[in-house]
Amino acid sequence: MLRLFKIRSGLITKLNATGIKQALDIGGADWIDVRDPDETERALLHKLLRTALPHGEEVEEIESSARYFVDEAGIHIHLLFLAQSEGRHATTSVACILQPNRLITIRDTNLADFRLLRMRARRGRLECQSPAELLVTILDQKVENHADNLEDIHRRLEGVSYMVLEDENSELEDAISQLARLEDSNGKIRLCLMDTQRSIAFLQRHLRERPELQQTCIDITRDIETLMSHTTFLFEKINFLMESTQGFINIEQNQIIKIFSIAAVVFLPPTLIASIYGMNFQFMPELDEPWAYPTALGLMILSGIAPYWIFKRKGWL
Numbered sequence: 001m002l003r004l005f006k007i008r009s010g011l012i013t014k015l016n017a018t019g020i021k022q023a024l025d026i027g028g029a030d031w032i033d034v035r036d037p038d039e040t041e042r043a044l045l046h047k048l049l050r051t052a053l054p055h056g057e058e059v060e061e062i063e064s065s066a067r068y069f070v071d072e073a074g075i076h077i078h079l080l081f082l083a084q085s086e087g088r089h090a091t092t093s094v095a096c097i098l099q100p101n102r103l104i105t106i107r108d109t110n111l112a113d114f115r116l117l118r119m120r121a122r123r124g125r126l127e128c129q130s131p132a133e134l135l136v137t138i139l140d141q142k143v144e145n146h147a148d149n150l151e152d153i154h155r156r157l158e159g160v161s162y163m164v165l166e167d168e169n170s171e172l173e174d175a176i177s178q179l180a181r182l183e184d185s186n187g188k189i190r191l192c193l194m195d196t197q198r199s200i201a202f203l204q205r206h207l208r209e210r211p212e213l214q215q216t217c218i219d220i221t222r223d224i225e226t227l228m229s230h231t232t233f234l235f236e237k238i239n240f241l242m243e244s245t246q247g248f249i250n251i252e253q254n255q256i257i258k259i260f261s262i263a264a265v266v267f268l269p270p271t272l273i274a275s276i277y278g279m280n281f282q283f284m285p286e287l288d289e290p291w292a293y294p295t296a297l298g299l300m301i302l303s304g305i306a307p308y309w310i311f312k313r314k315g316w317l
Contacts, residue, residue: 002041
């Protein structure tokens with residue numbers, strides 16, 4: 001799918017063209033947003049722009065030389081974005097090609113950041129003077145989205161904290177599952193922030209003649225550093241809650257084992273007495289006495305109560 005945008009009077013506006021009209025507008029578009037292009041769209045862009053669009057496996061490469069480089073097509077930056085996948089956070093790369101008169105973005109999935117940019121463009125709130133400024137705006141929007149996600153993780157973590165530390169009837173296994181998901185999301189956000197930091201450092205080297213964009217990049221870098229510190233704090237809190245949860249689970253398991261151990265000790269003396277009088281020896285004088293049976297029962301009861309009373313007095317129960 002191709003979406004074309006034009007800069008008019010300092011605002012990004014969408015070109016609502018299809019078919020032949022869209023093919024004609026591609027050359028004059030300032031921003032070409034490409035999502036999951038088919039072979040026809042790839043061929044059209046290659047013919048009109050003389051630019052070969054990268055494929056998914058090329059975009060996902062992690063080495064710096066493959067993610068940030070300059071060639072005859074323009075400045076290439078592969079950005080790592082956060083996406084939702086089946087209720088969990090996932091990461092996906094977006095290939096950005098910055099040319100003197102246009103910005104091309106290629107992605108495989110629908111992303112909240114680009115959806116928000118399109119909505120702002122429809123409402124006439126996406127200010128921009130050049131494709132380079134638009135790329136910086138995308139980076140700024142990306143960082144803002146990460147900040148919102150971190151705030152959401154912090155709120156959810158507060159709920160898990162109450163579940164673990166205050167709610168006596170909570171399911172601790174469920175808390176561990178939630179903590180694992182939050183740790184995974186926090187790690188992916190941190191990875192995206194690190195990627196953005198490297199992207200801005202690379203982009204700044206090619207925007208030296210644009211001091212206003214340089215300052216914006218500096219401001220974004222400061223925001224990233226703040227968010228990186230926040231992810232560290234969240235990691236520490238998640239680890240603390242994880243250790244606390246495992247500790248409480250161990251305490252509960254120890255209590256169960258303790259009950260079984262005490263029960264074994266309590267029933268051991270009566271079992272010993274019953275075993276003695278269960279022997280088939282010929283000479284056991286008390287077996288012929290009328291008081292033998294109730295006496296044996298009394299000894300078993302007394303030998304069971306005595307250990308329980310001792311444990312209770314020592315505070316072991």
